[in-house]
Amino acid sequence: MILITAPHSYCSSKLLYRHCDRIAYEMATLLHDKIKPHAPVELVLAEDFRYNMDFNRPISEKSPFQQRINNIIKENKVVFCLDIHSFPKFKIDNNDVYILRHDYNSPLVDEFILYLQNKIKIKEYKGESQKETTDHIYVNYILDKMVDNKIPALLFEFYEYATKSRKEELVEIFASFWIDYFKKKK
Numbered sequence: 665m666i667l668i669t670a671p672h673s674y675c676s677s678k679l680l681y682r683h684c685d686r687i688a689y690e691m692a693t694l695l696h697d698k699i700k701p702h703a704p705v706e707l708v709l710a711e712d713f714r715y716n717m718d719f720n721r722p723i724s725e726k727s728p729f730q731q732r733i734n735n736i737i738k739e740n741k742v743v744f745c746l747d748i749h750s751f752p753k754f755k756i757d758n759n760d761v762y763i764l765r766h767d768y769n770s771p772l773v774d775e776f777i778l779y780l781q782n783k784i785k786i787k788e789y790k791g792e793s794q795k796e797t798t799d800h801i802y803v804n805y806i807l808d809k810m811v812d813n814k815i816p817a818l819l820f821e822f823y824e825y826a827t828k829s830r831k832e833e834l835v836e837i838f839a840s841f842w843i844d845y846f847k848k849k850k
């Protein structure tokens with residue numbers, strides 16, 4: 665099974681300032697719906713605003729969001745976790761997808777990154793983030809939980825002002841890898 669998580673996806677159209685990952689809900693849902701007819705997939709979306717509860721931090725440990733993830737992990741063979749986020753402004757270059765990895769021992773993580781590199785411009789933002797907060801690598805609670813459970817995982821940041829066709833293209837590229845993965849396993 666593929667697990668898709670989106671810890672900062674809870675948004676309100678009434679709030680004008682940026683209070684959530686604006687396209688995380690959309691990207692996670694599109695990805696889930698694309699994979700669903702072809703392969704086992706579960707989607708876990710945020711159930712509250714980030715300023716009330718950050719589901720990517722250990723403080724959310726007892727939340728229903730984390731309990732759902734725990735149950736999915738316990739009851740299924742989760743082969744990969746896609747943790748979906750989004751960002752509002754281009755950084756140094758014009759990459760519209762950034763990745764963050766915590767698991768450096770997973771061949772499946774390597775394989776998925778290699779696949780993506782052949783299709784899109786993709787960049788790891790590890791170095792940059794570690795400059796911002798020295799303990800950054802320890803505070804991505806979902807990635808850390810997956811590492812603890814030996815589940816390959818990657819965090820993705822998608823550009824919030826990407827066009828509709830670009831978003832669809834990215835969803836297609838991402839979903840195809842996992843649909844093929846399960847097809848080959850049969």
Ligand SMILES: [Zn+2]
Nearest residue numbers: 672685749750
């Ligand atoms: Zn986020």
